Amino acid sequence: MESFLNRYRNITVLLLVIFGQLVLLAWQVRNDQDVRMIRVWTVTAVTPVARVMEWMRGGSIGFLRDYVLLHDTHEANQRLQSEVDHLKLENNFLKNELNMAERAKALSVFQEHTPSKTVAANVIGSGAGTNSKVLFTDRGSTAGVQRGMAVVTPDGIVGTVIQSYPTASEILLITDPDFAAGVATQKTGARGTLKGQGTPLCKVDYIPFEEKINVGDWFYTSGDDRVFPRGFPVGVVKAVHPGQPFQEVLVEPSGMHRGLEDVLILLEGVHQTIPTEKVATQPIYIAPPPGSPDLAQVDPIPVGGTEADKLRAHYKAVGDAQNHKFGEGLPGSKPPDFNLVLKPGTPGPAATPPKPASQSPAAPKPTSTTAVAPASPAPGARSQAPAVQPAPAAAPEPISERPHNE
Amino acid sequence: MSYSGSERILLSSRREGEASRFHPAVMLLVPLAAILFQVYVPLFFQFLGYLEMPLLVVVYFALMRRSQIRGLLIGAVIGLAQDSLSKAPLGMFGIVKTLVGYFAASVGLRLDVDNGLLRLFLAYFFYVFHQFFYWVMARALLAQQVAFDWQRTLILGLLNAVVAVALFHFLDKMREAA
Numbered sequence: 001m002e003s004f005l006n007r008y009r010n011i012t013v014l015l016l017v018i019f020g021q022l023v024l025l026a027w028q029v030r031n032d033q034d035v036r037m038i039r040v041w042t043v044t045a046v047t048p049v050a051r052v053m054e055w056m057r058g059g060s061i062g063f064l065r066d067y068v069l070l071h072d073t074h075e076a077n078q079r080l081q082s083e084v085d086h087l088k089l090e091n092n093f094l095k096n097e098l099n100m101a102e103r104a105k106a107l108s109v110f111q112e113h114t115p116s117k118t119v120a121a122n123v124i125g126s127g128a129g130t131n132s133k134v135l136f137t138d139r140g141s142t143a144g145v146q147r148g149m150a151v152v153t154p155d156g157i158v159g160t161v162i163q164s165y166p167t168a169s170e171i172l173l174i175t176d177p178d179f180a181a182g183v184a185t186q187k188t189g190a191r192g193t194l195k196g197q198g199t200p201l202c203k204v205d206y207i208p209f210e211e212k213i214n215v216g217d218w219f220y221t222s223g224d225d226r227v228f229p230r231g232f233p234v235g236v237v238k239a240v241h242p243g244q245p246f247q248e249v250l251v252e253p254s255g256m257h258r259g260l261e262d263v264l265i266l267l268e269g270v271h272q273t274i275p276t277e278k279v280a281t282q283p284i285y286i287a288p289p290p291g292s293p294d295l296a297q298v299d300p301i302p303v304g305g306t307e308a309d310k311l312r313a314h315y316k317a318v319g320d321a322q323n324h325k326f327g328e329g330l331p332g333s334k335p336p337d338f339n340l341v342l343k344p345g346t347p348g349p350a351a352t353p354p355k356p357a358s359q360s361p362a363a364p365k366p367t368s369t370t371a372v373a374p375a376s377p378a379p380g381a382r383s384q385a386p387a388v389q390p391a392p393a394a395a396p397e398p399i400s401e402r403p404h405n406e
Numbered sequence: 407m408s409y410s411g412s413e414r415i416l417l418s419s420r421r422e423g424e425a426s427r428f429h430p431a432v433m434l435l436v437p438l439a440a441i442l443f444q445v446y447v448p449l450f451f452q453f454l455g456y457l458e459m460p461l462l463v464v465v466y467f468a469l470m471r472r473s474q475i476r477g478l479l480i481g482a483v484i485g486l487a488q489d490s491l492s493k494a495p496l497g498m499f500g501i502v503k504t505l506v507g508y509f510a511a512s513v514g515l516r517l518d519v520d521n522g523l524l525r526l527f528l529a530y531f532f533y534v535f536h537q538f539f540y541w542v543m544a545r546a547l548l549a550q551q552v553a554f555d556w557q558r559t560l561i562l563g564l565l566n567a568v569v570a571v572a573l574f575h576f577l578d579k580m581r582e583a584a
Contacts, residue, residue, distance in 0.1 A: 025496065025501070039491075046445070
């Protein structure tokens with residue numbers, strides 16, 4: 001027996017092992033149960049190693065991806081760079097659109113409030129010469145543009161129309177050496193002739209040496225040239241050189257320093273007053289249009305511009321309260337009681353702005369909504385200036401009634 | 407067990423018929439690595455799921471140890487471990503790999519298993535045998551009505567045989583000198 005087992009030991013062991021596994025298998029199948037213990041042993045033995053392997057794999061892949069295999073980093077960088085470039089372009093485009101909208105709004109506000117009849121035009125090109133100081137706009141004779149008309153922006157004068165075509169017009173800028181316009185200082189009213197020099201600064205000629213001109217003074221159009229109506233900002237003095245018999249004054253034009261994309265061509269110019277107060281540099285603010293709901297919440301501020309206007313309005317209210325009409329009483333008749341205290345319901349100067357007798361029909365009509373503006377127009381504030389423009393003190397003379405074409 | 411010269415017809419010397427020795431750590435870690443490969447690597451590389459690494463390891467150790475009992479025990483242990491990590495009842499892979507280990511060791515007693523071409527053929531043969539016998543057991547013992555895909559089995563057998571040659575060559579480096 002021993003020799004038999006020894007001879008067939010291998011096959012015996014094989015049969016025993018297989019029989020044992022068959023029994024195990026049969027037991028599982030028959031009882032539909034699992035030998036949990038063996039599985040637990042195996043899983044317990046395998047999973048820690050698998051966890052270590054997974055940790056090593058994750059670490060290795062992360063290391064390779066983050067530090068070694070950077071082949072996609074360059075592509076990603078290029079893609080992101082391209083995306084940034086695209087967004088920059090889009091941002092620039094949107095900024096330009098916004099600027100254009102703001103300019104258009106400022107132009108529209110100015111156009112509504114200027115007494116002159118204007119037509120808005122877009123600058124579509126410049127002259128072909130290297131030193132050319134001419135521009136082309138998209139408005140021509142079909143829009144009423146004629147040679148010799150003034151071109152302005154809310155910030156100041158820009159030039160004159162030198163050629164008018166059916167669909168376009170050619171503008172000579174004030175910086176061109178051939179340009180000339182009559183100007184006057186804001187402070188003293190000294191008159192001179194503005195001339196272009198081909199440089200960013202213009203020269204004002206024929207200012208007598210005894211006139212005191214300071215750097216920072218403002219020049220306005222004087223209306224003498226019969227092209228530009230009086231009262232449009234021209235520029236600020238940058239340098240003054242004394243001379244005999246005339247001073248040499250250099251002026252920086254104010255109408256072009258925000259760029260020229262939209263301009264107004266004055267079809268019928270109306271003279272305006274030259275503001276007497278010192279012009280302060282103010283931030284750009286586009287006032288909401290009159291009657292907008294925003295203004296309904298604005299506290300009413302007395303209008304009238306000057307103390308004299310307020311006093312005049314007060315006297316008028318006092319006269320109305322006593323049924324007195326100024327200018328009708330005979331000499332010696334009883335004057336109204338100027339010390340009368342007005343009742344709250346009585347229209348006062350805040351509610352009844354004075355109507356300037358000399359205001360032209362085309363001049364801007366001051367309303368209570370324009371009271372948000374300062375008393376003096378700022379040439380630098382392109383939108384406020386027209387919105388708050390005070391009524392001309394003197395009777396404006398529409399220069400359209402005069403031949404202004406050369 | 408003694409063998410005559412005529413029985414070991416492909417063994418050129420007696421030294422070639424000696425059993426290879428492995429460090430116990432190798433005997434433990436290599437099967438463990440094979441099982442881990444089987445359960446872990448296909449998670450990331452599905453096509454590697456067709457490699458029957460535990461089978462190849464059983465074949466290698468059975469061939470090189472040249473002991474039928476050791477061969478069948480290696481097959482039984484690795485097979486049961488594989489069963490433990492599968493959804494099949496314990497014993498399916500165990501029985502099949504026990505038989506593979508036994509037969510591989512039997513072949514290793516008679517043939518020069520260091521020959522690469524022979525290794526390729528044996529790996530191919532035992533893979534097909536393993537798959538076929540598992541299918542037989544699944545039908546007979548578990549009553550699973552599954553078809554046997556001969557074409558697929560033969561192709562995958564070739565793939566496993568090629569990998570087996572490289573794997574055996576690598577495992578040869580872990581043999582201890584006699």
